[in-house]
Amino acid sequence: MTTGYTSDEIMTVAAARCLTSQTACFVGIGLPSTAANLAVRTHAPGLWMIYESGTLGTRPDTLPLSIGDGVLAETADTVVSVPEVFNYWLQPGRIDVGFLGAAQIDRYANINTTVIGDYTDPKVRLPGAGGAPEIAASCREVVVIVRQSRRAFVERVDFVTSVGHGAGPGDRERLGLRGAGPTRVITDLGVLEPDPATRELTLVQVHPGVSAEDARAATGWDLAVAPDLATTPEPTPEELKVLRSLTGADGV
Amino acid sequence: MTTGYTSDEIMTVAAARCLTSQTACFVGIGLPSTAANLAVRTHAPGLWMIYESGTLGTRPDTLPLSIGDGVLAETADTVVSVPEVFNYWLQPGRIDVGFLGAAQIDRYANINTTVIGDYTDPKVRLPGAGGAPEIAASCREVVVIVRQSRRAFVERVDFVTSVGHGAGPGDRERLGLRGAGPTRVITDLGVLEPDPATRELTLVQVHPGVSAEDARAATGWDLAVAPDLATTPEPTPEELKVLRSLTGADGV
Amino acid sequence: MIVPLDEGVRELVHDGDTVALEGFTHLIPVAAGHEIIRQGRRDLTLVRMTPDVVYDQVIGAGCAARLVFSWGGNPGVGSLHRFRDAIQNGWPRPLEIEEHSHAGMANRYVAGASGVPFAVLRGYAGTDLVDQTPTIKTVECPFTGERLAAVPALNPDVTVIHAQRADRAGNVQLWGITGIQKEAVLAARRSLVTVEEVVDRLEPVPGQVLLPSRVVTAVSVVPGGARPSYAHGYYARDNAAYQAWDAVSRDRDAFARWLADEIGAPAPLPGKAG
């Protein structure tokens, strides 16, 4: 086993570490799913994973490619209908952590997965909202995983698919959104958190070998940096081993 | 086997004859349940019975005492939740016939199963609405089974639990009720139907040996009698045999 | 998680609480209702679509100040006489009622389980319930302009149900007629589930409802805890017991004897107002 790792790997490991055992987590497909499945196999064996296909308390033994792979149903505590997962589980605030991706994210952690450019004359049409707007609204908190670049980290998203902290303090409350919104944004460079006062995303942690300037250069606004900037602990050999067995990067 | 029969027996037989095969019938407990189970065993083998406990397409091999006996679940096409039976099956108008009982019924076939006397200072407190208001509103038509007497057949019910024809023509439409409402009232004396023009319940049929005057004497309003008053055909030996095996009156 | 029934009731059901003991003929949490009487709870708001014999008993024992319901009767037998005595004569204490239809109550639980403050249905139009029940209003469809009935969410302080099985982690499994139990548990702040048995692994059963342990506050093992109602796959409904209740419930003294003999509870003190 190598002790080196890719930037995607440390991003996934950092995201997995956000999850604790006993937490109920609404898992999106792709990077969020990989991170959640890593967490459940390492430090958070009691993590309760929900996928929007209606699989509650699932523990897939392989990483699903889609949100509704058969393995999710086979290993779930129970499978419920799609209305039920949204109305009975997500909407009342029963889910602790919502795990989302993003095509664009802005200074206030608002998320765009709908369209680049103008809605009616798009430059790039993206898949759209899916479950994200209500995940962002109703989970007790939201963790976003997204690779950091000036294309993705923009001053203002082209389209607000899912509300983060709106235009700043008090906006979520004004909109009646009951969860705390994005509390952490995990990237391939580090970790951003909303400033408690301004709600503006602030760099609080960098991955080993990454500087604050690297992160600022990959951000489309004047990124604030926490005075006590932390460094992500290196992935452990165990974390890397489990992650690579999940992604198939171990060649097995 | 005797060729005699009781007034309850001919009432039940007359009610059963209202049901045709392929009909979906929302069945209340008691006399409606007996009549529906008689129908399915005689001329209407394809009758699709729903009980409000959520048993769809049930075919109990014995008469249930309650709306939710185990035999209803065991013999159903499927068992759904109570919200589903009301929201997905009754409310959209999927049920052809609703089968109701009554403590009081009035000239316009409005039904009271809530209270005799004043609501806040009742003479007799009855069980209440149950599923009846929405059965009366949403089934394509409603059949009422009730023993005829001046106590039950009143000029004006003490409490409108379930709307029949309101105060006359146009009332159901005005209230937005989508089913046709009570189309037949089956009693131990005969059969009443709403007059097509006035919506007032009119005696259209008497059971053998019953006169129009008998029925008028058992009615708390000036009961109209159809000019072409029919007589209920005698129960067949087969009908009586099946009915008695259901009710246990055959002593088996 | 798994506690004796007396402890479960003591911890989760408090004087003045809004309490739903749900069950639609099947799986009625009768033993839990008797424990509530035994512990002498007072001023409860009882909620149930179909208050039947066990609610007749809890009401007759004077535990309840209010009843929210849609059909109160002895299924297949007739009326509830303790319920009647409370409403008609205020004995042993007055019982305030909030009365709905089944469709309305079912949708109130659905709204409660869904975390929204109200539900919309086609119901009640033209009935006298509208005049007697302040929790029936109307709402206009913002697309078609149609007026529909609106009812507020039900969110009991505690919901009590009976189920066939739980596992050691407190996941609960029930099947057969499952009624409104899922919604009643999801709508409640706390929940207590009595079960026929605890097993190592909940083998899936056709028609099952599974309630994950995170929505179950406590489980108590009470075999036969639904009698005289039934538990599909375990025991049948005791129809004779329902019929026998009619005579007991018609008479205050016979009821007091039943309380003493069957529950070990004192006779209710009459006249104690809300």
Add this chain to the structure above:
Amino acid sequence: MIVPLDEGVRELVHDGDTVALEGFTHLIPVAAGHEIIRQGRRDLTLVRMTPDVVYDQVIGAGCAARLVFSWGGNPGVGSLHRFRDAIQNGWPRPLEIEEHSHAGMANRYVAGASGVPFAVLRGYAGTDLVDQTPTIKTVECPFTGERLAAVPALNPDVTVIHAQRADRAGNVQLWGITGIQKEAVLAARRSLVTVEEVVDRLEPVPGQVLLPSRVVTAVSVVPGGARPSYAHGYYARDNAAYQAWDAVSRDRDAFARWLADEIGAPAPLPGKAG
């Protein structure tokens, strides 16, 4: 009741219809979608929570004028390029869209299945969807005064789903991830169900949804009719096929060849407006 697929599509899916082919990753009615292309339907309003590869194909073939949806992508792979080409370039014809979230779409089907004109949810607040989608409004709770989102019922002319089994009477049974299929069928005026097999008796299966024959207009026996998606208990998802679609769909000519080779359909005529 049980008809060949081509007859089922011919009888039940008409030009200009609002058509929902539902399936949440699992049990996607792909073969029925291909038959719709083969028969050259036009001006369809397509409805689906998760339009994926089969909708990319139907849209690319020029059958659709509108799409009502909440997430349009190739699950686990990326974007839908025929869908993109239609929206970004109007090729082969412009595609009007009506865009919601999953929670909104699910509740629209629930309202449709329930015979009410709208549904209420906590959703959309603060998103730009509110400005782009006229079918998102608000409604005030008549009890608490809270403002919630309202969405109109979805009632497709026809819903098409795939299921594991039907019996000879046309009762349909599906299990595994059952998604929104029950509501989509109940909300529709007509329904067509393709199944893996017809059996004499539907043995109950844990987690099953049973659709009684009276809500099923027609059943067609199409083994493998959900490929490359999967049918729980019958065959697995063909992930490679989803990945391979990416290259085909990126290129109009490759897509035209796919249409000719796999469907036997002519290349789409570009520029034909709604």
